[in-house]
Amino acid sequence: DVKVTQSSRYLVKRTGEKVFLECVQDMDHENMFWYRQDPGLGLRLIYFSYDVKMKEKGDIPEGYSVSREKKERFSLILESASTNQTSMYLCASSILWTGGGYTFGSGTRLTVV
C-alpha cells in the first residue's frame, strides 16, 4: 500500500558530491513537494511542482534544484553537497487544488561528511 516512495532511507555522501534524491508516487497526483525536516525547525519547503517540467521555489531553495520529467517522479538535486545539508528529506504529493491533503514518503536521512 505504498503510495509515495523515496528511493533511499539512508544516504552518506561526501562534501562537494552531487546528490540525487528520488521520489515516485503512484497516485497520479499533480502536486509534488520536497521538504527538509530538522529538529526544532519543523518542516521547511524546498521546492514544489504542480505539473511536469514545472517547478517553484519554496522557502529554502538555496543549494538545491529539482527535476520533474514525468508526472510520477520528482527528484531533488544537491549540486554540491555541504555539511549543513545533513537532514531528513521528505517528499510529498497531493491532488491539484486539494487544499493540503498531502501524502508523505518515509523520508531519506542524508548525512554529508
Next chain:
Amino acid sequence: QQQVKQSPQSLIVQKGGIPIINCAYENTAFDYFPWYQQFPGKGPALLIAIRPDVSEKKEGRFTISFNKSAKQFSLHIMDSQPGDSATYFCAACVSGGGADGLTFGKGTHLIIQP
C-alpha cells in the same frame, strides 16, 4: 506572513489525560488547517483537518478547535494512549490557489506515559 507558530515544543502527559497542542497563524488568507502525526522513522500522515467555516471538528479521540477571530487552532486528544506518542505538526495553506505548499508549525513531541 506565512508563519505558523506551534506550542509547546514538547509535552508529556499521563495515559488518559488530554494533551492540547496550540497553533497560531498570521495570514488571513489561510483556509485549510490540517494536523499531521509522525511516528519515528515514518513520514507525517494526515490526522485531521478543519476549514474556518466550523469551530470544531472531531474524529474519534482527536478534536480540532478553531478560533477564526484569534487566528488560532488547537488539537485535543481525548483519553490519550501510549500509542499516541508521536510528533504532531499543525499546518496551514491557501487551498485551490496554486499555493506554495503547506506552511508547517515546528512540531510538538508528545509522550504519553503509561
